[in-house]
Amino acid sequence: MSPSASSDRPIVELNDVAKSFGAVKALDGVDFSVRPGECVGVVGHNGAGKSTLMQVLAGTLAHDRGEVRLNGDVVAASDHSVARAHDAGIRCVFQELSLCPNLTVAENTRLRHGSIRGFGWRRQAARLIATKLDEIFPDHGISAGAVVGDLSIGRRQMVEIAANFSATESEPRLVILDEPTSSLDQQVASQLLAYVKRFVEAGGSVILISHILGDIFGTCDRIAVMRDGLIVEERPADKFDRHSLVASMGHVTDEDTPAPQSQASESQRRGEPIVSARPPRQTDDQRLELHPGEIVGLAGLAGHGQTALLRLIHNAARHRSRYASVNGKIAFVAGDRQADGIFPLWTIGQNVTVRSLSALSRLGLLEKGREREMEDRWRETLKIRTPDMGDNILTLSGGNQQKALFARALASDAEIIAMDDPMRGVDVGTKREVYERIRQEAENGRAFLWYTTEFDELVNCNHVYVFRNGLIAADIERDQLSEQKVLHASFEGEAA
Amino acid sequence: MPRTILDPKILRSLVPALSFAVLLGAIFYVQPRTMSYFGLNLMLNLALPIAFATIAQMFILTVNDLDLSIGSFVSLVACITATWLNEAPLLGVVALLGCIAAYAALGALIHLRNLPSIVVTLGMSFVWSGCAILLLPSPGGSAPDWLSGLVKFRMPFIPFSILASLILGLIVHFALMRSATGAVLRGSGGNPQAVERAGWSLLKTKVTMYALAGFFGVMSGMILVGTTTSADANIALRYTLFSIAGVILGGGEFTGGRVSPIGAILGALTLALVGSLLSFLRISPEWQIGAQGIILIVVLALRSLVNRLEERQA
Numbered sequence: 001m002s003p004s005a006s007s008d009r010p011i012v013e014l015n016d017v018a019k020s021f022g023a024v025k026a027l028d029g030v031d032f033s034v035r036p037g038e039c040v041g042v043v044g045h046n047g048a049g050k051s052t053l054m055q056v057l058a059g060t061l062a063h064d065r066g067e068v069r070l071n072g073d074v075v076a077a078s079d080h081s082v083a084r085a086h087d088a089g090i091r092c093v094f095q096e097l098s099l100c101p102n103l104t105v106a107e108n109t110r111l112r113h114g115s116i117r118g119f120g121w122r123r124q125a126a127r128l129i130a131t132k133l134d135e136i137f138p139d140h141g142i143s144a145g146a147v148v149g150d151l152s153i154g155r156r157q158m159v160e161i162a163a164n165f166s167a168t169e170s171e172p173r174l175v176i177l178d179e180p181t182s183s184l185d186q187q188v189a190s191q192l193l194a195y196v197k198r199f200v201e202a203g204g205s206v207i208l209i210s211h212i213l214g215d216i217f218g219t220c221d222r223i224a225v226m227r228d229g230l231i232v233e234e235r236p237a238d239k240f241d242r243h244s245l246v247a248s249m250g251h252v253t254d255e256d257t258p259a260p261q262s263q264a265s266e267s268q269r270r271g272e273p274i275v276s277a278r279p280p281r282q283t284d285d286q287r288l289e290l291h292p293g294e295i296v297g298l299a300g301l302a303g304h305g306q307t308a309l310l311r312l313i314h315n316a317a318r319h320r321s322r323y324a325s326v327n328g329k330i331a332f333v334a335g336d337r338q339a340d341g342i343f344p345l346w347t348i349g350q351n352v353t354v355r356s357l358s359a360l361s362r363l364g365l366l367e368k369g370r371e372r373e374m375e376d377r378w379r380e381t382l383k384i385r386t387p388d389m390g391d392n393i394l395t396l397s398g399g400n401q402q403k404a405l406f407a408r409a410l411a412s413d414a415e416i417i418a419m420d421d422p423m424r425g426v427d428v429g430t431k432r433e434v435y436e437r438i439r440q441e442a443e444n445g446r447a448f449l450w451y452t453t454e455f456d457e458l459v460n461c462n463h464v465y466v467f468r469n470g471l472i473a474a475d476i477e478r479d480q481l482s483e484q485k486v487l488h489a490s491f492e493g494e495a496a
Numbered sequence: 497m498p499r500t501i502l503d504p505k506i507l508r509s510l511v512p513a514l515s516f517a518v519l520l521g522a523i524f525y526v527q528p529r530t531m532s533y534f535g536l537n538l539m540l541n542l543a544l545p546i547a548f549a550t551i552a553q554m555f556i557l558t559v560n561d562l563d564l565s566i567g568s569f570v571s572l573v574a575c576i577t578a579t580w581l582n583e584a585p586l587l588g589v590v591a592l593l594g595c596i597a598a599y600a601a602l603g604a605l606i607h608l609r610n611l612p613s614i615v616v617t618l619g620m621s622f623v624w625s626g627c628a629i630l631l632l633p634s635p636g637g638s639a640p641d642w643l644s645g646l647v648k649f650r651m652p653f654i655p656f657s658i659l660a661s662l663i664l665g666l667i668v669h670f671a672l673m674r675s676a677t678g679a680v681l682r683g684s685g686g687n688p689q690a691v692e693r694a695g696w697s698l699l700k701t702k703v704t705m706y707a708l709a710g711f712f713g714v715m716s717g718m719i720l721v722g723t724t725t726s727a728d729a730n731i732a733l734r735y736t737l738f739s740i741a742g743v744i745l746g747g748g749e750f751t752g753g754r755v756s757p758i759g760a761i762l763g764a765l766t767l768a769l770v771g772s773l774l775s776f777l778r779i780s781p782e783w784q785i786g787a788q789g790i791i792l793i794v795v796l797a798l799r800s801l802v803n804r805l806e807e808r809q810a
Contacts, residue, residue, distance in 0.1 A: 060693055083695045098693050100686030102753040107679040111694050117676045149752075150505075 009072050010035050011174045011205055012057055012090065017066035018229075019052055021395075026052035028229035029066065034174055039196060039206045041216040041237065044226030044249055044427070050209050051397070053226070054176050057207070058092035059085030089173030091164040093180055097156055101149035105129055105159050108148055113168040132162040136195040137188055153183045153336060154302045161192060165199065174205040181215060182424045185301035185453060186487075193219050211427050212454075213242055225249055246428065274447060275416060277313050277324035279305055279471055286472045288465050290416065290447050295438065297461030298451040300490045302421075305470030306451040307335070310418045313449065317416075328447075331355055331414035333405050335421035335451075341405050342393050349375035349389035351404050355412040378407035383433060399426045406434060410441060417441075418449040423457065435460055455483045466490055508802045512746045512762040515795045519769050527776040537655035541647070541723050543768030544657045545570070546738050548716035550746075550764035551668055551757065552709040553739035558672070558685045559705045560751045561606065561613030565621035566713055567736035569595070571729055572628040573717025578637025578727035581718075585640070592718075596710035603706025607699050621736070628729035635728035639721045647722030661761050668757035681705060685753025738767050745795055766795070 013033040019026050027049050034040055044050050055061040056068065059082040068075045070088040099108050106126040110116045116125050126144035133140045137158050148156055157180065164175055177196070181189035196206050196219055210216050216223060216237070223240055225233040225248045233248040275290035288309065290296050298306040314332050316324035334341035343351055353360060353371050360370050375389040382403045386396060393401060402422060409417050423431055438448060438460065450461060458464050464481055466474040466489035474489035523539070524531045530539060549566055556563040573595060581588025602620065606613050649656050672678040684691040684701040692698050716735070721727050744750070745766060746759030770791050774784045 058693075081695075082693055086695055092693075094693070098687065098690035100683040100690055100753065102686035103679055103683050107683070110676055110679050111683050111691060111696070114695065121676045122674075 008035060010069070011071060011088065013067075013069040013072075014053075014056070014063075015067040015069075017056060017063045017068060019056060019061060019063050025229050027056070027063070030229070030231055032224065032231060032234075034205050034207060036173065036205055037200060037203045038222060039200045039208060039220045041220035041223040042207060042209045042226060043211070043213070043216060043223065043245065048226040048249075048427075049229040050226055051178065052229075054092060054094075054178055054207070054209065056080075057085070057174075057176060058082065058090055060092075087170060089171055090176070091172045091174070092176040092178070093161055093164050094178055097153075097160050099148045099156055099160055099163075102147070104145050104147050105142060105151075106144040108159065109144075109163050109166070112163050113166075115169045128166050128168070129159070129162055132166040133158065136162055136165065137191050152302070154185060154188065157183045158188065165195075172204065174207065175199070176207045176209075178209045179211065179424075180208070181210060181212060183302060183453075187301070189215070213245060213428075216245075217242070249428070272327070274328045275313055275324065275326050275449065277309060277316070277326075279309050279467075280312070280323050281305075281470050282472060286475065288472060290449060292415065292447050293442055293445045294463060295442050295448040295450060295461045297458045297464040298449065298467060299455075299458055299464050299486050300467035300473070302453050304467045304490075306467050307420050308470070309467075310420050310449060310451055313416075314418055326416065328415035329413055330416040330418060331409035331412045333409045333417065333419040333422045335419075335424050337398070337401055337405065342401055344392075344394055346393060347390050348379075348384065348386055348393050348396060348404050351393045352378055352389070352407045352411060355408045355414075359413055374411055378411050381410075382407050382437065399430045402426055403430065403434070406437070410437070415445075416447050416449065419451065421451050421453055423452065423454065431457075455486060458486065505806065508799075508806065509747060509756065509759065511795070511799055511802060512756075512759040512766070515745070515798070516762045516766045516769075519766055519773060523769060523773050523776060526773065530772075530776075533653075533655060537657060539769060539772045540655060540657040540661070540765065543765050544647075544660055545716045545720035545723065545732070546735060546742065546768050547661050547664060547761045547764040548712050548719060549732070549735045550739040550742035550760050551664065552712035552716065554668075554743045554746075554748060554755050554757060554760045555672075555705045555709040555712070556613070557740075557743050557748055557750065558682055558753050558755050559702055560685050560688075560753070561617075562740070562750070563617045563709060564614060564736055565617040565624055566709070566739050567733045568621040568624035568628065569599075569710075569713045570717040570720065570732035570735050571727075572624045572631070573714050574721045574727040574731050575628045575632040575637065575729060577643070577718050577721040578639060579632060581643075582638055582640045592714050595714055596707055599710025599713070600703045600707035603702045603704075604699060606706075607702040625729065625733075632727060632729055635726065637721075637727045639725045643718060643722040644725055647719055661765065665758040665761045672755075672757055682753045682755070685751075685755075738764065741792055742767055745792070745799075747799070767792075 010033040014030055016029045016031060017027055018029050030049075030053060032053070042050050042053070052061065056063050059080050062077045062080055064077070068077075068080055070084065075084060100111065103111070106122055106129060109125040109129040110121060113125070113128070116128070130144050133142055140155070140158055142151065142155055142159060148159065151159070161177070161180060165172055180192060184192065193215060196208065200206055208216060208220055217240075220237045223235060223237050223245065224231050225245065227249060271291065273289040273291050276287055278287045288296070298309070300306060310332070312321065313324050313326060314330055315321065317326040317328070317330040343354065349371070353374055356374065357366065360366055360374065378384070379386065379389055384396070384403050384407065385400050393404060396404065406422065423434070435457075442448060450457070452458060458481060462478050464476045464478075464486065465472050466476065466486055468490055474485070476485055529535055549570055553563055553566055573592065576588060576591050576595070580591055602616060605611065606616055647656070651659060672681065680691065680696055681701050681704065684696070684698055688698055691701070717732065720732060724731070742764035743755065743760045745763030746756055746761070748755040748760060767788075770788050771784065774787050779787055
């Protein structure tokens with residue numbers, strides 16, 4: 001075999017691969033391959049089968065039917081394992097992070113690399129991860145001795161990515177990135193994408209799953225579109241445009257969401273605010289204010305005090321606080337689903353109704369009928385994709401779990417809804433449905449506090465506060481909002 | 497950022513040492529005669545088996561499980577040591593090795609059948625107790641001479657129990673907190689799925705941890721008999737709660753693989769000393785258990801205060 005032929009041989013090749021979970025066909029006969037030196041984008045809406053496909057590639061799930069070839073060799077389903085895929089050079093950055101929060105960055109690196117052992121393993125592991133972090137994310141500011149649980153979610157993601165790109169005895173040849181930029185701020189995300197390009201130019205391969213189409217277009221050579229467990233479209237990236245890509249995902253094909261013009265933002269900014277808060281470290285008298293019927297955005301780079309302020313406001317609704325006054329009931333939509341969102345042992349329905357139990361009970365006892373009724377109403381309203389609200393919450397895909405969390409907040413009697421970057425890793429279609437819902441609710445007088453890391457979401461807000469280093473750095477009216485302004489406020493002062 | 501003494505992370509690891517020091521200071525103040533080689537030895541001798549049992553419990557807590565049978569297990573080991581190991585050493589050794597193997601098998605069972613460890617170990621506690629009563633229906637037996645000789649060994653300058661606790665703490669610290677394998681073992685408490693995805697066997701880690709717990713449980717029982725020279729089927733029942741409290745006092749958590757071997761040993765010693773202090777204060781035995789509980793609550797409240805400080809800084 002000539003060297004060019006062997007170097008062109010796919011690293012991984014799937015022929016007619018299928019995988020079912022009970023009655024749900026997650027993959028229904030997929031043909032897919034990745035060659036050395038290419039970056040393949042995979043897009044599709046929630047539950048299209050992207051994550052299942054990646055898990056089969058990474059060896060964490062065995063396929064039911066079809067053929068998996070690693071470097072040309074057929075691997076039997078029973079034989080396909082993480083170790084096999086790892087030997088073939090396949091690494092996977094999972095959407096739900098796979099770091100141990102109780103270990104340090106260096107110890108987590110050691111977990112990935114069995115060959116780091118013996119005397120001085122800490123130093124070896126620390127050097128390995130620090131070199132890679134420096135290479136991908138210059139100025140990352142992460143110490144190898146830091147315990148992962150103490151790092152912000154964005155920094156954990158950076159460690160996770162660097163650990164997967166680092167090499168010991170076996171080189172990474174194909175790195176799967178599943179929504180890698182969802183918890184990174186824009187600057188770090190662009191560092192990552194630039195590194196992906198360098199890695200691919202050097203002959204490595206990357207599979208990029210992202211809901212940010214700009215990332216896909218800017219990075220990938222080839223794009224595969226998934227829908228209902230199948231790859232429905234696969235073309236070189238330059239044969240797609242935004243419009244045709246969204247169209248093939250099977251959702252409404254209008255261009256970028258037109259900014260909702262109808263509401264008069266100014267007229268509502270009168271009277272007493274129902275929330276008035278100030279970050280604890282704020283020295284001037286800048287305050288965050290929220291009036292009924294308003295959607296207020298909290299913007300800025302990830303992890304600059306937005307979540308902390310949302311929590312402070314949430315707590316202030318029940319206890320007196322020096323920093324915030326809240327006149328109304330508040331519900332919280334968590335962004336970190338696994339950590340503070342879902343009740344993993346409960347059903348979907350229970351996860352939806354938990355915020356409203358007192359409203360659903362009489363004389364201290366729950367009324368089953370009304371509970372059912374609420375569950376079914378919200379399944380309809382938010383189109384939660386499940387045959388039965390009595391199923392466990394974990395049977396839902398990530399985006400649908402998030403819908404259940406929205407339903408929990410919206411179904412409650414809260415006048416104020418605080419959202420902590422709730423759209424992380426959620427597909428375009430779901431997002432539009434939820435935006436629409438939020439606007440309707442706001443017209444009916446509910447008030448929203450919405451922390452988001454995506455600029456596109458800020459256009460839904462009447463008012464935007466930009467955070468930097470735990471402080472409110474700018475206060476932007478809706479009609480003056482521009483990406484330039486938000487960025488300016490997020491970065492200003494960094495140079496000084 | 498400069499690390500000051502008020503850094504919650506450091507403060508957190510200092511709490512077990514501080515509570516131990518305060519307690520020891522209080523004892524020295526109330527009863528100055530304990531501030532001697534003999535006094536310390538007498539007070540801490542009974543603490544040593546508790547320290548071993550606490551380490552055993554800590555291994556189980558590291559993998560997010562809880563062992564409710566360690567007290568009856570230590571009692572059974574004590575009975576085996578005081579009878580078979582003394583009369584028929586070979587049979588005794590085989591029986592003790594069998595106990596460790598049984599613990600390892602329990603770990604495998606809990607992992608493979610995905611059973612709650614609390615239920616399994618609660619059930620096993622009755623099995624261990626039953627075996628102990630069968631073996632030694634009434635208190636008695638006697639310790640093998642070499643064992644009581646070892647435990648009563650009079651070191652120059654430092655009492656044996658202090659040195660043994662120190663060595664125990666250092667060995668376990670290096671094995672669990674500093675070694676490459678230890679990182680994997682603790683990782684399987686922090687995020688089992690991640691450890692599995694990285695290609696490690698969770699079955700192996702769980703079996704390892706349970707086997708280690710069994711080993712330290714056996715050590716605890718043997719040392720206990722070495723100190724008391726005879727055994728009884730109920731001799732160590734209170735170790736179950738002592739060991740759990742010791743790990744938590746020492747800065748460990750019930751879930752998430754966050755443990756500290758040195759802290760756990762300090763926690764065990766603290767708990768053992770509380771009893772001495774209360775006796776010196778002439779608090780009658782019927783009030784002692786309650787007083788012990790109150791001291792425990794105070795120390796744990798201190799811990800959660802530190803935790804809150806930590807959260808505020810984050």
